[in-house]
Amino acid sequence: MKKFVNDPANFVPEMLEGVALANPDMLGYIPKFNIIHRSDRPVNNKVSVIQGSGSGHEPAHIMAVGPGMLDAAVPGNVFAAPPMDYCLECIRAMKSDAGVLVLINNYQGDRMNWDMACEMAEAEGINVKSFVIDDDVAVQDSSYTTGRRGVAGNFFVIKACGAAAERGASLDELLTLCDKVNSQVRSMGVALTSCTPPAKGSPIFDLGNDEMEVGVGIHGEPGRRRDKLKPSDAIMDEIFDAVAGDIPFKSGDKVALMINGLGGTPPSELYVLYRRAAQRCKDAGISVVRNYVGNYCTSLEMAGASLTMLRLDDQLEDLLAAPAEIATRVF
Amino acid sequence: MKKFVNDPANFVPEMLEGVALANPDMLGYIPKFNIIHRSDRPVNNKVSVIQGSGSGHEPAHIMAVGPGMLDAAVPGNVFAAPPMDYCLECIRAMKSDAGVLVLINNYQGDRMNWDMACEMAEAEGINVKSFVIDDDVAVQDSSYTTGRRGVAGNFFVIKACGAAAERGASLDELLTLCDKVNSQVRSMGVALTSCTPPAKGSPIFDLGNDEMEVGVGIHGEPGRRRDKLKPSDAIMDEIFDAVAGDIPFKSGDKVALMINGLGGTPPSELYVLYRRAAQRCKDAGISVVRNYVGNYCTSLEMAGASLTMLRLDDQLEDLLAAPAEIATRVF
Amino acid sequence: MSEITLSDVERTLKSMAATALRNEKYFSDLDAAAGDADFGVSLASGFRVIDNDWDELDKSSIGALLLKASMIITSNTGGCSGPIWGTAFMRAGALSREKGSLSLEEIDSMLAAAIEGIQKRGGAELGDKTLLDALAPVKDVVSSYVGKDGVPPGEILKEATAAANEAIEKTRDWVARRGRQSFTGDRSIGTPDPGIVAVATMLNDLCEEFGVGAE
Amino acid sequence: MSEITLSDVERTLKSMAATALRNEKYFSDLDAAAGDADFGVSLASGFRVIDNDWDELDKSSIGALLLKASMIITSNTGGCSGPIWGTAFMRAGALSREKGSLSLEEIDSMLAAAIEGIQKRGGAELGDKTLLDALAPVKDVVSSYVGKDGVPPGEILKEATAAANEAIEKTRDWVARRGRQSFTGDRSIGTPDPGIVAVATMLNDLCEEFGVGAE
Numbered sequence A, B: 001m002k003k004f005v006n007d008p009a010n011f012v013p014e015m016l017e018g019v020a021l022a023n024p025d026m027l028g029y030i031p032k033f034n035i036i037h038r039s040d041r042p043v044n045n046k047v048s049v050i051q052g053s054g055s056g057h058e059p060a061h062i063m064a065v066g067p068g069m070l071d072a073a074v075p076g077n078v079f080a081a082p083p084m085d086y087c088l089e090c091i092r093a094m095k096s097d098a099g100v101l102v103l104i105n106n107y108q109g110d111r112m113n114w115d116m117a118c119e120m121a122e123a124e125g126i127n128v129k130s131f132v133i134d135d136d137v138a139v140q141d142s143s144y145t146t147g148r149r150g151v152a153g154n155f156f157v158i159k160a161c162g163a164a165a166e167r168g169a170s171l172d173e174l175l176t177l178c179d180k181v182n183s184q185v186r187s188m189g190v191a192l193t194s195c196t197p198p199a200k201g202s203p204i205f206d207l208g209n210d211e212m213e214v215g216v217g218i219h220g221e222p223g224r225r226r227d228k229l230k231p232s233d234a235i236m237d238e239i240f241d242a243v244a245g246d247i248p249f250k251s252g253d254k255v256a257l258m259i260n261g262l263g264g265t266p267p268s269e270l271y272v273l274y275r276r277a278a279q280r281c282k283d284a285g286i287s288v289v290r291n292y293v294g295n296y297c298t299s300l301e302m303a304g305a306s307l308t309m310l311r312l313d314d315q316l317e318d319l320l321a322a323p324a325e326i327a328t329r330v331f
Numbered sequence C, D: 001m002s003e004i005t006l007s008d009v010e011r012t013l014k015s016m017a018a019t020a021l022r023n024e025k026y027f028s029d030l031d032a033a034a035g036d037a038d039f040g041v042s043l044a045s046g047f048r049v050i051d052n053d054w055d056e057l058d059k060s061s062i063g064a065l066l067l068k069a070s071m072i073i074t075s076n077t078g079g080c081s082g083p084i085w086g087t088a089f090m091r092a093g094a095l096s097r098e099k100g101s102l103s104l105e106e107i108d109s110m111l112a113a114a115i116e117g118i119q120k121r122g123g124a125e126l127g128d129k130t131l132l133d134a135l136a137p138v139k140d141v142v143s144s145y146v147g148k149d150g151v152p153p154g155e156i157l158k159e160a161t162a163a164a165n166e167a168i169e170k171t172r173d174w175v176a177r178r179g180r181q182s183f184t185g186d187r188s189i190g191t192p193d194p195g196i197v198a199v200a201t202m203l204n205d206l207c208e209e210f211g212v213g214a215e
């Protein structure tokens, strides 16, 4: 296993300790429950926006904690939703009179643990609501009863809600906003390699030198289909057609366009992909008013990328442009 | 080759086109000479700060162009210094009455191309000076006559000079500042995997499953020594001792601490490394007043990381904290 | 059938924990085939605490012990497995609160309650290729002996184990419709469900523990 | 020795370009051993333009052609190779400005000027395991024939090629002190220097081009 890791059992806590040590002023850390939170939260007149999912998606979600983004994140083990107790403690720690909004990516494990935690929190009199994100067009076959996955589109829900919450939106308004973003955002990903969870010590799947996985999620699980590796433009064309064809996006639409790296793909390749996506948008009469190229929601060190498109109206455009501050320093 | 790439010969131009398409307002792009520049530069009362080196180090240096950072970057092919003409055109495009400062990482190819270009530019009456950065403690044996390499410490020279130039520092003042930063910054890196330049199509070197390269640079070249892979803390201890022992850093020092990913290592592992580095600083009485954890200067998709420590005084602390804006969107 | 005692339940729980710990890597590897390779780690994380804290666990009754196990699993296990296994133990514990021993009929009801709880919690149905498809045939074996006298518990355990083992092969070519593996669609065909394998492995180890089988 | 004509120089340059293009991948792979795997790509990038633009190149004199080649290489080749090869061609071109043919003595001076230029440009000395360690023995062969009459140029080329080939093996166990490979220190021991191999390969192909050797 080619990783910087001590005892794999301590991988997640050591990562979180690192994050806490790197942000002593901005972030609080509750080791017992893997909670990373804004040290100035909760405050009573603002809805707390929280998320918890498996680890291994960094910078999501722990590095998305900060003013204008999440108030807290509570990761589980690598690719495993956090235990119910962790979720409950996170809700408790972030409780506010204005309420707590839990953003859940649509995975059975996440949903079950959060559902239980929300029930318990409600029983304690905490005003908590949850919203389930499912933007992955790779999973749409109705025979798969858990429905679509939540992948990088999650980022836009966080950003929009984080900004709106900062401006004083109520819990109900935020739920309406979640619904709007989620209904307008679509994603699909491709993997060129697998990834290695530290506790497993070897790659989750094997992929031939000339193969790729089409329609991967962000948990290292294989995709919907294995295919021969193709030139970058052909790959982008395929996922662009799937993503843009889904709502569908139309000529005249304004969009936010994201090329999300899955962890092991360098920026150079992401920009080669972006180039094609931007050309395709232009050809389709879709106007890109905001773009994101980088690693936002990853599968450890998996080589691969996903395309996310969000249709914007004035409200969403404004919310995406709102200031935010997170614990990632780029300069 | 597990990469998003079309014709490998077009890899660098397509990446640059992607960067330009993603930043139509902020960045200008001169395709013929691989030049990415601030679209509002040059201005005559500010020194232009520029850099050009091989590609494959993204976000360095093309994504370091922006207010408070570089005015222009001119990358060559993957791991190859830009041809002399490209350098010369970049100097010409950024010429300013206040002068042009070229920041060169200490590699023979970079130095020769820039030396020739600077000579030609001077002959044309352009006020241009260059500074050579060499922060890599892995290369210190005096028998290697090219001296130390410039690696991630380069980032701090860019940031400090970018900020000072924005505040109106003269070319001479900037050279003095370069010297100060370069004399106070030290780095060393470790690779867990090799990387694959698109034009080569296969990894530069082979590394056993239980091996690592100690003392790698950022051009995919092997390191100084091959060793058995060790637990993360042991690896950090070794490079920390080498880096901190070099100036040496002492109890009472204030530093900026950077854990730089080499491309294929996810943030989770970088924070596991940061945790140990922060602990070591604490134990040594060194106070970390600013930290950087992420990919700043990479070798394509190489898995690995480097440690950079910069000793700060009030001036440097102030310059690092100055505002800057680059074409990387993190939220 | 003779009654199942608190001590039998203790041995059962300890044996299940041992199975989960011993197979941590194996179960994760199974989950790698179509899922996300965390099942073994998740399952072990709850059972490890049960194993470590064994001496301090409330053993005043069968129900007390099972409810404590449920709490430990729910608190320490992430992914799908925490809610699924935690709910199963909770439902079984709720039906055996003050009990020091259990009749076969009571065990049958506890299994039924566990299965119903899992279905409520995760929405899975039989045929979705989850551990329910191992638990249901196990319960069927138990049900078939309710009211029949003189059958040694070991025989029933043996037959239940055989049913679980069969479930592995029977479901292998099904499509997973729950948990992470469901996203890979048809690609789950041909690989056994890790949850089903875990149930079967635990039963096989239980046979060993109680000296049954090995014919 | 009979004179070397402009047409010979043209054939030489075209042959060198062909060698660089044909061996792009091979030279990069050689550079991977202790360097950064870009030598083949870099060398080819300049020679590719020479090859593509061949018909338009100024062939009014040997010097004009060599200076044009120098400019193309310098403009299009990155890394160490642009300045090194560009300088070599510039120096050789400067000594043959208006010439339509060259004596052996003139060729000897041009080689000397190229070597001196490379040393000035990159600071390397003999023994640093760079292409200088191939060029120097080649020049020594040429020098040794200066003033001697009647030796066919092919013989001299053959002997010079042998000297370059020997340089590969002779320097293999040296430590690289220039270019990217120098950073790996002792690890460059045992791998041939790609620049030396390139010089030797070009000379071998030249022998072929001029029908020399193949004894």
Ligand SMILES: Nc1ncnc2c1ncn2[C@@H]1O[C@H](COP(=O)(O)OP(=O)(O)O)[C@@H](O)[C@H]1O
Residues within 6 Å of the ligand: A079, A080, A107, A108, A109, C031, C035, C036, C038, C039, C040, C042, C043, C078, C079, C080, C081, C082, C084, C118, C121, C122, C123, C124, C129, C130, C131, C132, C178, C179, C180, C181, C193, C194, C195, C196
């Ligand atoms: N909704 C469900 N109901 C019952 N069992 C389930 C359900 N979802 C998953 N399982 C079982 O749990 C196992 C996977 O658990 P685990 O790996 O912890 O969860 P995840 O799929 O979220 O990674 C599956 O093999 C299956 O037997």
Ligand SMILES: Nc1ncnc2c1ncn2[C@@H]1O[C@H](COP(=O)(O)OP(=O)(O)O)[C@@H](O)[C@H]1O
Residues within 6 Å of the ligand: B079, B080, B107, B108, B109, D031, D035, D036, D038, D039, D040, D042, D043, D078, D079, D080, D081, D082, D084, D118, D121, D122, D123, D124, D129, D130, D131, D132, D178, D179, D180, D181, D193, D194, D195, D196
């Ligand atoms: N300073 C120098 N002087 C002469 N030749 C050099 C020098 N540096 C490198 N070389 C030659 O160039 C070759 C490497 O070129 P190239 O790969 O383009 O440059 P880089 O080492 O910067 O990647 C070496 O094999 C060597 O023969």
Ligand SMILES: [Mg+2]
Residues within 6 Å of the ligand: A054, A079, A080, A081, A109, A219, C036, C038, C039, C079, C080, C180
């Ligand atoms: Mg999971």
Ligand SMILES: [Mg+2]
Residues within 6 Å of the ligand: B054, B079, B080, B081, B109, B219, D036, D038, D039, D079, D080, D180
């Ligand atoms: Mg190079």
Ligand SMILES: [Mg+2]
Residues within 6 Å of the ligand: C031, C035, C036, C037, C038, C039, C079, C180
């Ligand atoms: Mg799983």
Ligand SMILES: [Mg+2]
Residues within 6 Å of the ligand: D031, D035, D036, D037, D038, D039, D079, D180
């Ligand atoms: Mg090289």
